[in-house]
Amino acid sequence: MQKRTFTLLGLGAFGLTVVSFVLLGFGRLVLSYRTARYLSAPTMFLSFVLLVGLFVYSVLVYVGVAELE
DSSP, X not given: OOHHHHHHHHHHHHHHHHHHHHHHHHHHHHSOHHHHHHHHHHHHHHXXXXXXXXXXXXXXXXXXXXXXX
């Protein structure tokens, strides 16, 4: 994986987290809290999975199993 791709994926995960909180906030204005959580949960889950994947890849790079170009 290239450094640029790794950085863009990290920024994408941060963006998904921000979108999740914005969805939760605006959802609470219009809908109930429970429904707003259901609305924002998929984006938060996707950002969490992306961050875990990036963490695992960075550990593999640190150990020397994978290479960051």
